[in-house]
Amino acid sequence: MRLALAATASLSALTTTALAGEVRQVEHGMIVTTDAGEEVRILAFEDGSFRVTIARDVADAADSLMVIAEADGAPRFALNEGWASLTSSGGTAMVQVSDGRLVVYGREGEMLLDENAAARSITPVELEGQEWFATRVQFNRGTDEGLYGLGQHQNRQMNYNGEDVELAQHNMAIAVPYLVSTRGYGLLWDNNSITRVGDPELYAKLALDWRADYYLGDRQVVSRAEETVDYQYIRDQKRWPAAATAAVESATTGQNTAGNSLEEQRVVWTGSFTPETSGTHKFRLYSSSYVTVTADGEEVLRRWRQNWNPWYHNFELELTAGEPIELQIEWEPNQGYIALEHADPIFDADRHSVSFASEAGKAIDYYVVPAPSMDDAIAGYRRLTGRAPMMPEWAFGFWQSRQRYNTQVELLDVVSAYRDTGIPIDNIVQDWFYWPEDSWGCHCFDPVRFPDPSAMVREVHEQDARIMISVWPKFYPATDHARELAAGGYLYERPLEAGQLDWVGPGYPNTFYDPYTPEARGIYWRQMRDTLLPLGFDAWWMDATEPDWHSNLSIEERKYQMTSPATGVPGAAIFNSYPLPHAEGVAEGLREAQPDRRPFILTRSGFGGVQRASAALWSGDVAARWDDLRDQISAGLNLSLAGVPHWTHDIGGFSLEDRYSREDPDHLPEWRELYTRWFQFGAFTPLFRSHGEFPHRETPIIAADDPAMLESLTYYHRLRYVLMPYIYTVAAGTHFDDGTIMRPLVMDFEADRATWDIDDQYLFGPALLVAPVTEFEVRERQLYLPAGAEWIDANHGRRLAGGQTVTVAAPRERMPLFVRAGAIVPTGPVIQSTAQDTGGVLNVHVFAGADGSFTLYEDEGTDMGYRDGEFSRVPLTWDESARTLVIGERMGSFPGMHEAREIGVVVHDGDGGGSVFSEEPTRTIAYDGEAVELYLP
Known part of the structure; x- marks a missing residue:
């Protein structure tokens, strides 16, 4: 009888009082009121995603910081035998009316999520006199699915099935609460507090x-x-x-x-x-x-x-x-x-399940993205949280940084050293403390050490390089900028009240600004705009954005000090979200001030949606140890599967043991080898960036008296630039196709279960299999070649079958690298920076053994014309049986495009011959944009 009444009630849009066992249709979805009086609201999106909100009153759910999309689906509603359901293009979400249990099926009827309703909890907690709720859900007990994403973590966890992960922002940990499954879905947990995935209990x-x-x-x-x-x-x-x-x-x-x-x-x-x-x-x-x-x-x-x-x-x-x-x-x-x-x-069925538990929220709130492939899961995440804009082309060149350049002369000498030695570089970085010692937050330069910062920037540009400046959300309270923020109530007071001092000079009282209101973000940006923007800097390094006002405070103290003075929201309830509004405020300011220029932001921390702020992330102040090098691989891969495409790390590790920093001769060989191996890995990550504490990392310095090391580092500098047409095309795909640059093997070879747990190999774009070496004095390593493809050794040109573990040579100067058969990899000439005109010269490397295709993308490289269609694409197609390469008709155009160009072609059959990307073309053609078919026996 109750279900019959519920069906009748669902037809009425005028029902205002929720009754136990009631089901109501609402715009884009439905609300189920369970026997216990909880409301379960399901809203559908046109792309097939679902939003699930559970509370005593779902109207109390907080607005999302992460999600910017609004429900826009027109799902088909049904009520049958105690279950209410919505069916959309992505599948079906079903709710059991009695207890609110959720089951989600994919578009082919396959089960994606099956909730354990008994584990769901919404428990009141008091935070600074306010009522909030600790929340928990659990799905798929006893599952064997592969689980990935969740941001960046440093514990060598690849497949999270059976693992525990605490999502809590830290110098080296980035919380992005998006989980991607081999079962065919993504789950975005919309909560801003510390969240535990796996075991819900605190260790x-x-x-x-x-x-x-x-x-x-x-x-x-x-x-x-x-x-x-x-x-x-x-x-x-x-x-x-x-x-x-x-x-x-x-x-x-x-x-x-x-x-x-x-x-x-x-x-x-x-x-x-x-x-x-x-x-x-x-x-x-x-x-x-x-x-x-x-x-x-x-x-x-x-x-x-x-x-x-x-x-x-x-x-x-x-x-x-x-x-x-x-x-x-x-x-x-x-x-x-x-x-x-x-x-x-914990019980095995619970150990192998999908469980989220958060410390504070207004409701249970999450999004389910049905996704036949992991690429679909990334695309669904970005439809919810925002697309990744195009980064400038120079961002994918080499970055040199140091902790830190003490004077403008030091910085300019480094750029000159690279140019004088013919080693490519695009970007130089001025790290923190360019200001007077007692003036953190002034956004000004110490006139003794940096007498003319505008001239410094200009000289960098004259050498065809770019320069990034470090800007923190941290302030000394006596600065004019801090006073202005404090006057509006936009400066955290509790760190000052605690009497905390930082590590500079005698130690200074310090705090951070509160970015949770548009007014605060507006002031912060205006201060940057008026002081630093006129100097001509190209990129913005936003450090310590966890926020990290003291590394060794307890979590409880950090929560307390983070309570927003402007909004009154307790720090525990917003603990993970700080980097998102901070980055958005700066990105919006840059877009308004420089509407024809692509912004670039590098931020140490991130949150769901940070990719929409033109932001890249890096892995923090990691140690310079072999274990830490190994940990970076899974850290970057899972951040990529959490939907953030642009990631980097400090090549060589940020902090060094005394045996390295004192340049102990007994340990110098190990330090050089560690740096060389880390550099090889860095050449095949989305952003290629060297940074760290002493000894200095600049290639002409670190390898000055080690010719073999210098050859190796220079080789990878140049290889990165030779591969720039391929890299920039893959990078463009992160915007146009919601693509992923750094790809765990499971993304492309999910059917091969052997790939699910591999944490030290990956694909760089669709073609290149990267296998870093992460142990001292290792000169060969085992690696797995995924089934379903053949592979060509990029260092030796030999073809190997997939589906096997092989042992390959790994001399100190070279890292194992393979190319998938059927891949087409466009390359360019060796250049000194992306600002150098290549004359349109292009080489197309075809790796025979399977059919293949690749569409070259090009644009102006720095402007916003790509949004208006100012780019070109050239499709490249290889027919294995016919042995023909079609260089297709060019589509589109952009300012500065080479209308006519020379294209060389080389086919790699896997019969040896040495380094594949050093081989000269066997055919060269003139290309004017018309399609050309080449027979290549």
């Missing part, structure tokens, strides 16, 4: 009867019992034992309190852990400095990280209930931070 400190032994050199100075390993934040340092504290304090003098030479600190924790549950126990070690963890004497973790930037490293142990295991943690503190956290096993 706890591992409480044991730890024995803690503190050493100075070889002398044990303290031995005591400790319940947990916990020196995680600044506030926890007060627990340090007094005997060790005295030695630490005297370390600044180089002597201990007894007047002897300084002895190094060491702490060893030993404890016996007897699990109550059998299965996979997960651990997170938060640490800095040197640390080693063993279990029953076997090493399970060995890491180093700079002390001002600790973060988590994950490890797992398979344990049996009732059987103890001996854990030992050996740490060299160097005044650093450490904590060990642990999570018990």
Whole structure:
């Protein structure tokens, strides 16, 4: 009877009071009121996506920061046997009326999502006197699907099925709550607070009867019992034992309190852990400095990280209930931070499920994107959150940066050094602290070190290069800019009230501006516009956008200090969202001030939708270690699958151990090899950028007395520019086709299950398979060639079958690189920057073995004409059986286009012959835009 009444009620648009078991149609969708009185609203989009909102009253759901699309679908509604459904072009969303359980099917009737309604929760929480809700949903219990995306994380997690991921902005972690599945969907979780994917519970400190032994050199100075390993934040340092504290304090003098030479600190924790549950126990070690963890004497973790930037490293142990295991943690503190956290096993069906749990929101709110392919999932995400604009062509050239150029002479000398040595470069970067010491936030230059910044920019441009400037959302309160923001209530006060000092000079009080109102963003942009824009800078480096006003505060302190003074929204409720409105404010300002110029923003943190702000992201201040190099690969791949196409990293790692920074001769070979391997990887990431602390990274400097290293680095500089026609075309696809540059193998070879978990190989565009080397003194490596294609070794020209693991040569100077058979890769001449006119010279490399196609894209490179159709495309098609290449009719035009050009062609049959991109064309034709067919036996 209730269902019959519900069907009648659904026909009335005048129903205003929700009744249990009621179903109402609304514009673009429906609202189901469950037996418990919760409302479940489903709205459909024309592209087939669904929005799902669950609350006591869905009208209370907050406006989205991430999503800019409005529901516009016209779904077909049905009510049958206790289920209400909407069917659209993407599939069907069904809601069980009694409990609100959601099931989503794809367009072919395949099940995409099946909710465990019993796990759903909306729990009231009080934040600074306001009512918010902790929320959780779970789908697909016991699933074997592959799960990817979620932003950038540094724990070598590729396929998230069975993994736990905490989405919380940090220097090296980027929270983008979009999940992509091999089952054929994407799920965008629309919540701005800290969110846990996987286990919904917060990991706890591992409480044991730890024995803690503190050493100075070889002398044990303290031995005591400790319940947990916990020196995680600044506030926890007060627990340090007094005997060790005295030695630490005297370390600044180089002597201990007894007047002897300084002895190094060491702490060893030993404890016996007897699990109550059998299965996979997960651990997170938060640490800095040197640390080693063993279990029953076997090493399970060995890491180093700079002390001002600790973060988590994950490890797992398979344990049996009732059987103890001996854990030992050996740490060299160097005044650093450490904590060990642990999570018990959860039921296998829950471990392998899709679960989101957030700390604060107004409702459960998420979007389901039915997607037959992962490319479709990325396209659906960008339809919801905004397209990625075209980046300027020079952004895909080489970037040189340093922490930091202290004077304008230093910066200009670096550009000249590249030009003098004939090593290509497009971009130079002025990092932070170009201002007077006590004036952070003034957007001004120290006149002693930078006497004429306008001339500096002009000289860079005269050398056919571009220059990026670092601009922070951070302010010293005494600056004029800070005072203006504070007067409007747009400056965070709590960091100042806490008395926090930064690391500059004697330490200065500092805070950040609050970007959550248009007025605040307008003031911030105007200050940039009036001070820096007139100087002619080409790109904008927006650092510390988590926001990171102090790296070693607890999460609770960061939340408290982030409460928006302008809107009153608690920091816990907006914790992950700061980088989005900040980047949008600057992007909108740039577009208004320079309407004919493509903006470029590099920001350390991002959130769902950040790609629409002309923003690229980078992986933060990572350490210069082999493990950290390896971690960058999966970090960049999953950020790409979260819908952000433009990503980069500090080639060589940002922070170095003393053995490197002091240029210890015994460790110089390892440092050079690490940098060389990282550089090889960097040449095949969306943005190719070197940056870090001392030693200096400039190619003419770092390889000055190592000819083989110099040859290798120069080779990859030039190869990047030779491949620019291919790279720029792939980059254009991120805008026009919602494409992805850096592609996990699973994107293109999902049917090959062997690709699902590979975290150290990927495709760069559709053609190139990249296999970085991430171990010291390794001169060959194993890699997997996906099934469904043949592969040609780009270094040696040999053809290999797919579907196999092979061992290939990897000399220090070259990284394994393969090209898919059937690929067509256009290349250009070696140039010094993208500003150099190539004369239209183009080489087309055809990799025989399968049919193939590629459409070359070209435009002016820096202006906004692409939005008005000012670009050209040239289709290239290879017919394997006929051995013919068709260079098709050119479509479109743009200012400066080469109407007539010379095109060379070389076919690679996989029979050896050396480096494929060094081979000279075997045919050359004149091309004037008309189609040409070439027979190439």
